[in-house]
Amino acid sequence: MTTDLQLKQEGLIKDARKLVESYPRVPITVDCVIFGFDENELKVLLIRSDLELFKDKWSLLGDFADDNEILDDSAYRVLRERTGMDDVYLEQVKTFSKPNRHPGGRVLTVAYCSLLNIEHHQLKKMDNELHWHSVKTIKDMAFDHHEILNECYAWLQKRIQEHPLGFNLLPEKFSLRELQNLYEAILDRKMDRRNFRKKFFAMDFLIDTGLYEDDVPHRPGKLYQFDFKKYGDTKKKWSGIDF
């Protein structure tokens, strides 16, 4: 049964469609800034540009958005396809729209920031086009990807002081030294060991596993886990890392 109202609705939707179709369209990509932590350095996962024009340059992991795909899903898809990992921390950071940022014409890209544990990620798909680069020294990036990286890095520095993101970059069990090394690498400054410990213990989100490091040539440190559940449940304030 088709009522007048339904007919009218359909007409209005057709109008809306006509309006939308009268405007220019732009190809959309997502680019993922995938951070990892290894050898006490913050790393970013890059791929050799697949554009012949940029054949000596490194590129963020990205792809064109599929039709009717919400962009968060596009970004998860890129991660899955490239790293084989599924439950990775991911967050939208910023959209880049300079008309000439892509040599093939206007392409708008939405940058996502992602954090993963390098070791856990088995690199099944780690062909020789993919490499981890030190964030501090990487040069020669394709497109405007260096600008995107810088924005995401700045975003991360700010974000990690407000939320417990860092644990996504560490193994499930970690020592306090590893945790501090991570913070020092990301924030690019030294912190006092005693105050660092005090701060984290005061937050009360670290679970003592009862285990110890076993591959160090000195007194081994305790291993902890981050209590994601408690953090999620209590919504207790993450008191911020300021040092």
Add this chain to the structure above:
Amino acid sequence: MTTDLQLKQEGLIKDARKLVESYPRVPITVDCVIFGFDENELKVLLIRSDLELFKDKWSLLGDFADDNEILDDSAYRVLRERTGMDDVYLEQVKTFSKPNRHPGGRVLTVAYCSLLNIEHHQLKKMDNELHWHSVKTIKDMAFDHHEILNECYAWLQKRIQEHPLGFNLLPEKFSLRELQNLYEAILDRKMDRRNFRKKFFAMDFLIDTGLYEDDVPHRPGKLYQFDFKKYGDTKKKWSGIDF
């Protein structure tokens, strides 16, 4: 003179263009969440939806992006066209991409947050389609605009504690009471008057104009200006409003 190298370059660019052209395209809009402050309330400037389908709903100020326009410029254009104002605070907040967020088909929108002084803005263009609404009570918004508003409001709450944005919402000269009312309205909580003053004076960015309020039925307060120059020059830390 055309060298081989130039020819090759042109070939590569053509390839790149072909690649880009093989992907789907999406219409892009910008939507501006324009905040104002009036009657001790945070307001947002909305327009009656121009879509017949949403004729009883309110819409953010937005427009489709022009060809080859960087989106920041699109947003400034929207502001200029709608409010007649040119030097308005504006910042990109987030991109929204749900495939069904627009009834006329997929439209991606980039949300911008903007702060302006309601009184200063002469509303030359203030036809009766435009209205200031209380952020706390507004309902019946078109598209996913309520979601966008909420994200921008949350963004503002966070941002105003880290940067001196609030002054964009006030007249050039303002009393401390007005400033505090602004913070209380945005952060939605009461603050201690003495500590508030102490904090702002300690930052040392308030210029005493020597003038006083003159339209109040009680002891008039001093009027201050925010020292944008000093703030910009010194990059001195904005110590944050926590109360």
Add this chain to the structure above:
DNA sequence: ATTTCAAAGTGTTATTTGTACACAATGCTG
């Protein structure tokens, strides 16, 4: 003129948080 009112303006104290700093305990190595 005097009183009343409402908000401006001001300081102190207690508490919490941040910072600086040093020494004993442990487990591995040779």
Add this chain to the structure above:
DNA sequence: CAGCATTGTGTACAAATAACACTTTGAAAT
């Protein structure tokens, strides 16, 4: 079993925050 490197811990001082009350001022009402 001595030496080494790193873990683990506590205290004192400084700075920031939070709580709190009284005096001053100018306009309005009487």
